[in-house]
Each structure stands twice: as structure tokens, then as C-alpha cells.
Amino acid sequence: MTIFIDNFAALDLHVSIGSQTIGNIFGIPVTNAMITGAVGGLITLAILFYAAYKVKRGRYNRFVGLVQWVFEGLLAQIDSIIPDAKLARKITPLAVTIFFVVLINYWLSILPGLDSITMNHVPLLRSVTADLNFTVALALITMVTVQIYAIKHLGVYQNAERYFHNPFKDPIGAFEGLLELVGEVSRGTALALRLFGNAFAGEVLLIVVALLSSYAATFVLPVFMGFEIFIGLIQAYVFFVLTLIFTALAQASHGAPEVLEHSPVAATKTAAQRE
Amino acid sequence: MNNLTQFAAANQSIFGVLGIDWKLLLLQIVAFLVLVWLLGKYVYPWLMKSVDARKAAIEATLEAADEAKQTADKAEKEVARMLQQAREQAADIVTTAKDEAVAAVASAETKARQHAETIVANAQTEIQKNVSAAKRELYNQAIDLVAEATEKVTAGAVAKDSINDRIVTNALKETN
Numbered sequence: 001m002t003i004f005i006d007n008f009a010a011l012d013l014h015v016s017i018g019s020q021t022i023g024n025i026f027g028i029p030v031t032n033a034m035i036t037g038a039v040g041g042l043i044t045l046a047i048l049f050y051a052a053y054k055v056k057r058g059r060y061n062r063f064v065g066l067v068q069w070v071f072e073g074l075l076a077q078i079d080s081i082i083p084d085a086k087l088a089r090k091i092t093p094l095a096v097t098i099f100f101v102v103l104i105n106y107w108l109s110i111l112p113g114l115d116s117i118t119m120n121h122v123p124l125l126r127s128v129t130a131d132l133n134f135t136v137a138l139a140l141i142t143m144v145t146v147q148i149y150a151i152k153h154l155g156v157y158q159n160a161e162r163y164f165h166n167p168f169k170d171p172i173g174a175f176e177g178l179l180e181l182v183g184e185v186s187r188g189t190a191l192a193l194r195l196f197g198n199a200f201a202g203e204v205l206l207i208v209v210a211l212l213s214s215y216a217a218t219f220v221l222p223v224f225m226g227f228e229i230f231i232g233l234i235q236a237y238v239f240f241v242l243t244l245i246f247t248a249l250a251q252a253s254h255g256a257p258e259v260l261e262h263s264p265v266a267a268t269k270t271a272a273q274r275e
Numbered sequence: 276m277n278n279l280t281q282f283a284a285a286n287q288s289i290f291g292v293l294g295i296d297w298k299l300l301l302l303q304i305v306a307f308l309v310l311v312w313l314l315g316k317y318v319y320p321w322l323m324k325s326v327d328a329r330k331a332a333i334e335a336t337l338e339a340a341d342e343a344k345q346t347a348d349k350a351e352k353e354v355a356r357m358l359q360q361a362r363e364q365a366a367d368i369v370t371t372a373k374d375e376a377v378a379a380v381a382s383a384e385t386k387a388r389q390h391a392e393t394i395v396a397n398a399q400t401e402i403q404k405n406v407s408a409a410k411r412e413l414y415n416q417a418i419d420l421v422a423e424a425t426e427k428v429t430a431g432a433v434a435k436d437s438i439n440d441r442i443v444t445n446a447l448k449e450t451n
Contacts, residue, residue, distance in 0.1 A: 018294015028298050037303070041310055052318040055325045071322045072329075092323070093315030101310065128303075132293050137303035 015204055019131040020122045036114075037128030040105035048100065074099060074240065081244040084251065087149060091247050094145055098138060099240040102195065105129045106232030109203050110225045115210075129199035129235070132192065139192035142243045143184065150250035159250075191242060198235050202228045418443045 019033035051067035054060060060068075074096050082088040108114070109127030117124045128134045151159045163181045165173035206224055213220040290296075421443050 016294070017292065019299075028302060029296060031294075031299065034299070034302075037306075041306065045310070045313065048314055048318045048322075052321040056321045068322065068325060072326050075323070075326055089323075093311050093319050096319065097307075097311045097314050101307070132295050133299040134303050136295060137300055137307060140300075141304060141307060 015207070017132075017200070019126055019133065022119055022122055022124070031131065031133075032123055032126040033128045033131035033134065036108055036125045037105060037131070037134060039125075040101065040108050040128055043108075044097075044100050044104050047104075071096065077241065078244055081241070082248050082251070087153075087247070087251060091145070091149070091244065094141070095240050095243050098142070098243055099236045102129060102138070102239050103232055103236035105134075106199055106202075106235055107229060109199055109232075110206065110228045115203070115207050127199055127203060129195055129232075130203050132196050135192040135196040135199075138195070138239070139188045142191060142246065143188040146243075146246045146250045149247055153251050187242075187246060191239065195235055195239055198231055202231060421446070 019031035021029040021031050022035070023030045047067060051064050051071075054064040055068065075092065078088045078092055078095060079085070082091060105127055106129045108125075109130060111125065114125045114127070115123045147159070150162075154162075161177075163177045163184075165177045167174035206221065206228065209224050210217045210221055
């Protein structure tokens with residue numbers, strides 16, 4: 001036991017919540033996550049541009065078929081979640097890009113050498129999904145987009161009415177609005193932290209498993225890598241679906257109350273009004 | 276461990292500990308929006324077009340299949356109707372043929388019976404004639420025999436030619 005603890009303590013395990021700075025360009029810090037993120041972005045661009053080029057030329061192969069199949073599945077999902085066909089087409093670029101970017105960048109986190117290749121003792125590569133800057137950025141973009149579409153659909157005043165009510169005239173409504181406001185913030189935060197938490201935990205898990213299993217890592221790691229590939233797919237899909245659900249909810253907030261009364265306060269209020 | 280040390284250093288904000296840098300955040304937002312714009316402008320329209328075309332092709336195929344099914348159903352119904360009609364016509368023809376056959380047989384029987392009756396009647400008439408002729412012959416012969424016998428009995432007192440037919444006839448009638 002003592003030997004094990006001594007060995008474990010001797011392991012050179014460096015885990016950093018934030019991405020690490022490698023250098024600076026024009027005063028902007030260049031982090032390891034940025035480099036991997038740029039690679040992930042380029043891979044995403046390359047795959048999708050290649051697929052689009054082939055589709056445009058009518059030259060299909062298995063890979064293009066796979067991309068097209070995934071794209072078609074995502075489109076079907078968008079159409080089923082967002083009833084407004086025009087809005088569905090408008091939100092498609094954002095939602096689909098989120099899916100592909102998150103998926104590919106998450107999968108990059110299982111690349112061998114992601115933690116072992118270092119520059120000045122700093123890992124050169126780190127998945128951008130394990131960087132809060134990226135996940136917060138995605139969550140911000142999503143929440144802002146949702147608000148933009150909500151304002152377009154409901155108008156500024158009606159959209160603001162979702163959150164702000166006169167507490168003297170409608171105390172329950174004011175409280176509900178407050179909850180809604182807190183809900184919006186928590187949704188965005190959860191969106192960012194969920195992806196970050198999973199990706200970061202996945203990376204840490206792989207590093208710890210690699211260190212603990214030592215020479216057996218060759219056999220043990222692939223199992224965890226497979227698991228991470230699966231988790232990456234789930235996370236990309238969850239982010240994609242949540243983006244759509246938030247958009248649909250914001251759109252239909254006042255349009256169809258019987259469908260949207262998802263919060264207990266709203267449901268109680270509606271029930272009281274019906275009585 | 277490093278992070279715990281960072282947390283312990285109270286002079287660093289929570290964002291700093293979590294690695295959130297506003298410049299990097301802004302850069303990530305801009306980079307992602309550029310990516311969305313690029314893909315939305317040059318990639319997704321083609322993929323959407325192909326998906327729409329495929330959907331349209333599938334819908335057209337489904338419609339054609341539906342139409343073909345409807346045509347097949349219609350043809351099947353038509354065939355069934357024609358078969359039924361043919362069966363009914365065949366049944367009618369058979370019934371008519373049977374009726375006609377029965378009528379022909381009945382007519383033939385009637386004709387045959389009439390013909391037979393005619394033949395029988397003719398034969399009876401002929402027989403009757405023959406019988407009458409034979410009777411007349413027999414009668415004449417009887418008269419002749421009576422006259423001859425009378426002549427013989429009377430030993431020539433009464434000539435055969437003088438015996439009146441009427442007398443003989445009356446005598447025969449009385450005999451009868």
C-alpha cells in the first residue's frame with residue numbers, strides 16, 4: 001500500500017482547469033486549446049467543404065454519404081423540434097456547426113500525445129471543448145441567438161414581458177419572470193459547464209488511466225478512448241438539441257401556453273386561471 | 276495541485292482560475308461566428324439542396340408507387356368485374372342453351388308424336404280401307420256363294436243371275 005501511494009505520488013500529474021498559454025500574438029495569449037481548436041475548426045471546414053464540393057458535383061462516396069446522412073438526420077431533428085420551417089432553416093447553420101465543431105473537437109481530446117507533447121513543460125495540445133473560453137463562447141452565442149429570434153418573433157416588449165412584470169399588479173407573474181430570468185442564466189451556464197465538465201473530465205480520466213495503467217495502457221486506454229468517443233457524440237448531440245429546444249421555447253413562449261408551461265409556477269398559474 | 280494553489284491565491288478572480296480570458300472569449304466567439312458564416316454561406320446550402328432533392332425524389336417515388344398501386348388496384352377490380360361479368364354471361368349462355376335444348380327436345384318430341392300419330396292414323400285408315408274392301412269382297416263372294424248355293428239347291432229352278440242382291444243382303448243382315 002505504501003509502495004502504491006509512493007508510486008502514485010511520484011506520478012507527474014499536471015491538471016489545469018484553464019487552458020495554458022504557449023505564447024502571445026499581438027498581445028493576445030495563444031493557448032494550447034486555441035491551437036487544437038484551430039486544428040479542429042480546420043478539420044471541420046475541410047470535411048464539410050469536401051462533402052459539399054462532392055455533393056455539388058454529384059460525386060458521392062461512402063464518406064460523403066456518411067456526412068450527408070448525419071446532416072440529414074440533424075435537419076430532421078431540427079424540423080421536428082422547431083415547428084416554424086423558416087426559423088428551422090435559419091437556425092440550421094448555427095445548430096449544425098455546433099454539432100460538428102463540438103463533435104470533432106471533443107474527439108480530438110482522445111488523440112494520443114495530447115498531453116504528452118509539450119513545449120516548455122506545457123502540453124502543446126488540449127481539446128478546445130475542455131476550455132471554458134470556448135464552451136462559454138458557444139453558450140453565449142446560443143443564448144444571444146435565442147434572444148434575437150425571440151425578439152424577432154415576439155417583439156422587444158413581449159419578449160421583455162417574459163421576464164419583467166409589475167410586482168404590485170402581478171406578483172406571481174413578477175416572481176415567474178424572475179425565475180425565467182434565472183432560468184435563462186442557468187441554462188446558458190449549464191450549457192457551457194456541461195460540455196466543459198465532460199470534456200475536461202474525459203481528458204483527466206484518460207491521463208489518469210494512462211498513468212495508472214503504465215505499460216498496460218496500450219490495452220486499457222482504447223476502452224476509455226472508445227467511451228470518450230461515445231461521450232463526445234452524446235455531448236455534441238445534447239448541445240445541438242438544447243440549442244434547438246431553447247430556440248423553440250423562446251419562440252412559443254406566448255404563442256401556445258398549453259405546450260410551453262414547463263415551469264411549475266407557470267403551470268400552477270395556468271391551472272388557476274382555467275379554474 | 277497547481278489549481279488548488281491558484282484558488283488559494285485570493286488575488287485571482289474566479290474567471291482567472293477557470294482560465295476564462297475575455298480576449299480569448301471574444302476571439303472564440305468571433306472565430307466561431309466566422310465558421311458558422313462560412314459554412315452557412317458555402318456548405319450548408321448545397322447539403323440542404325441535396326437533402327431537399329433527395330426528399331423530393333423520395334416523395335415523387337412514393338407518389339408514383341402510390342399511383343401505381345392505385346392503378347393496379349383499379350386494374351384488379353376491373354379484372355374482377357370483367358371475370359364476374361364473363362361468369363354471368365357464361366351462366367346466361369348455359370341457361371339459355373339448356374332452355375333451348377329442352378325446348379328443342381320438347382318440340383322434337385311433339386313433332387315425333389304428331390308424326391307417329393299421323394302415321395298410326397294413316398295406317399288405321401289404310402287398314403280400315405283394306406278391311407272394308409275385304410269385307411266388301413267377302414260380302415260379294417258370300418252373295419255369289421249364296422246365289423250359287425241357292426241355284427244348286429233349287430236345281431236350277433232359280434237362276435243364279437235372277438237372285439236379287441237385295442234379297443241376299445237382307446238375308447245376310449238377318450243372319451247377322
